[in-house]
Amino acid sequence: MASILSISEIAFLIGDPARTNMLFCLQNSDMASAADLTRAAGVAPSTASEHLAKLTQAGLVSVSKMGRHRYFSLGSPQVAELLEGIDALAGKLAPDGPPEMRHDQAALHARTCGDHLAGHIGVAITQSLLASGHIRQRGKTLNLSHSGRMLFQELDVPLSPLNQSPRRFMSLCHDWSEDAFHLGGGLGGAFLETCLIRDWMRRPKGRAYVDITPKGRSILRKNFGIEAGTTIPD
Amino acid sequence: MASILSISEIAFLIGDPARTNMLFCLQNSDMASAADLTRAAGVAPSTASEHLAKLTQAGLVSVSKMGRHRYFSLGSPQVAELLEGIDALAGKLAPDGPPEMRHDQAALHARTCGDHLAGHIGVAITQSLLASGHIRQRGKTLNLSHSGRMLFQELDVPLSPLNQSPRRFMSLCHDWSEDAFHLGGGLGGAFLETCLIRDWMRRPKGRAYVDITPKGRSILRKNFGIEAGTTIPD
DNA sequence: GCCATATTTCGGTTCTAGCCGAAATATAAT
DNA sequence: ATTATATTTCGGCTAGAACCGAAATATGGC
Structure with a gap:
């Protein structure tokens, strides 16, 4: 028997875009730091701290x-269930409503999950890496093959700092928007960082997705065989 | 695949106390008019209209x-499921938190569901009516026995208008706060109305529960064998 | 000890959602 | 036709929430 107040309080907490982003990011990748969630929410660290x-x-x-660091995860399996439930309902109630497609399509196309790429692009890159053997999956362990190491070096993604970091080198996060997996972990973060530094992608001030520049489109095409959607015209 | 925006929008809608009251009222009794829900929410009709x-x-x-009239019901079974999910989670997360007990205990003790009594008192009255044979339940149909008719006449509850109303004479609503049943339908509404008119109970301006007066306590004790909690001291 | 990084607290601004009351509309009862 | 009831629309008010930047705190690495 729960009081109306506590019920609406829970819904209220979920019902803010920044917090929703955080929660769904947590549903994919357990163990996200405050900084990860700050990025996921697309707000200032101070604001994220208040939300958290x-x-x-x-x-x-x-x-x-x-x-x-402070690592966050969902409070209980029931929270995850509830999020799933809302997600399912949202899928039924808003069957591709045109009003929010413009802004949101871009978001889903190349959204970010914490500090790494997700959404359509994130999944496509990951699948390309797996298909070409740059990443090998054996049971639960992931390995970056020699060819994969070469590829990332060629792309100027700094790999050496990652070996010293306590963070997991690679991981596959389940991507809720694509129902597939995208690359997370230190490597996923480093790759996105490189993309931003080299202006292959740009993160709109405080958003949870990136726009892909023309330069980035050609990089994606050449290295991963991906035709990225056009957000910034040539 | 639902967008973050549509997800948080749903949660946002649920996350307002007035709307939460409406939704949970609908989860109990299907088919509630706008006026019913206005009462349930405890706001002005204009405000309720906006919410709806x-x-x-x-x-x-x-x-x-x-x-x-405009009769409302939940949009789909999935909405009901979602509400259940939030309710369950709220029960786990807020295990009798003391801060909101004061205000809310009163509310749950004698809350109203649309135009009839619910909560602890509503359930107790209904159980008393069933136990004493004033109401008989045969399968899905409910009957008011002769003794029951006498009782309500004695209490000055006007029964004759109810026979002309298109509304169902009696119904049992599932009470989410007590996990039991309380009396709804026209009779449930007429009884509460009588309680308010005779000052056995008072509804705080625009609230979704009633306070029980000393006079009302004695009525409940005498007729239903119920010891109502003290909200208004003698 | 000292610097860098991660996170929180604080103060102040802005914007939106909820609220009401009054008036408008729609439908039923007489 | 008129009156009563049910519901919505509109205008204006207010409180609270989200947001940011700057400064404070905590912790690890050197």
């Missing part, structure tokens, strides 16, 4: 302090 | 026009 405080206080997410 | 417009536009509730 509210979410943790309500018990929707739980936090474990590790070093100077 | 938003809910229908989003597809969370559906509406069927019958005469000069």
Whole structure:
């Protein structure tokens, strides 16, 4: 027996775009730092901190302090279930409503999940890497093959710092928008960072997705065989 | 694949106390008029109308026009499922948090569901009526026995107008806060109305529950064997 | 100890959603 | 036709939430 107030409070917490982004990011990749979620939400760190405080206080997410990081995850399996339920309902109720397609299509096309690429592009890149053998999946472990190492070096993605980091080198996050997997972990983050530095992609101020520049489109085409959607015209 | 925006929009709609009241009222009793839901939400009719417009536009509730009434119900079974999910989660996350107990305990003790009594008191009255044989349940049909008719006449509840109304004379609504049943339908509404007129109960301006007066406590004790909680001291 | 990184707290601004009351509309009852 | 009831639209008010930037705190690495 739950009170109306506590019920609406929960829904209220989920019902803010920034927090929704955080929660769904957590549903994919367990263990995200505050900084990851800040990026996912597309707000200032201070704002994200406020959101996370509210979410943790309500018990929707739980936090474990590790070093100077705070890693968040969903508070309980029931939270994940609830998110799934809302997602399912949203899919039924808003069957590709045209009004929000413009803005949101771009978001889904190359959205970001924490500090790495997700959405259509994120999944396509990952599939390309797997298909070409640059990444090999054996059971639960992932390996970057020699050819893959070459590829990332060629793209100027710095790999050496990643070996010293406590973070997992690679991981596959389930992508809720594509129902497939995208590349996460340190490598996923480093790759996106390189994309931004080299102006292959641009993150609109505080958004949870990136726009792909013409330069980026040619990179994606050449290295991954991907025809990226046009967001910034040539 | 639902967009973050449409997801947070749904949660946002649920996340307002007035709308939450409406939705959970609809989960109990299908077919509630706008006026019923206005009462349930505890806001002005104009405000309720705005809420209902938003809910229908989003597809969370559906509406069927019958005469000069508009009857609402939940938009789909999935909406009901979602509400259940939130309710369940709220029960786990807010295990009797003391901060909101004061205000809310009163609300749950004698809350109203549309135009009839619900909550602890509503359920207790209904159980008393069933136990004493004033109401008989045979399969899906409900009958008011002769003794029951006498009882309500004694309490000055006007029964004759109810026979002319198109509304169902009696119904049992599932009470989400007590996990039991309370009396709805025309009789449920008429009884509450009598309680308010005779000052056995008072509805705080625009709230979705009633306070029980000392006079009302004695009525409940005498007729139903119920010890109502004290909200208004003698 | 000292610097860099991660995160929170604080102060102040802006914007939106909820609220009401009054008036308008629609439909039923007389 | 007129009156009563049910519901919506409109205008204006107010409170609260989200947001940011700057400064404060905590922690790890050196």
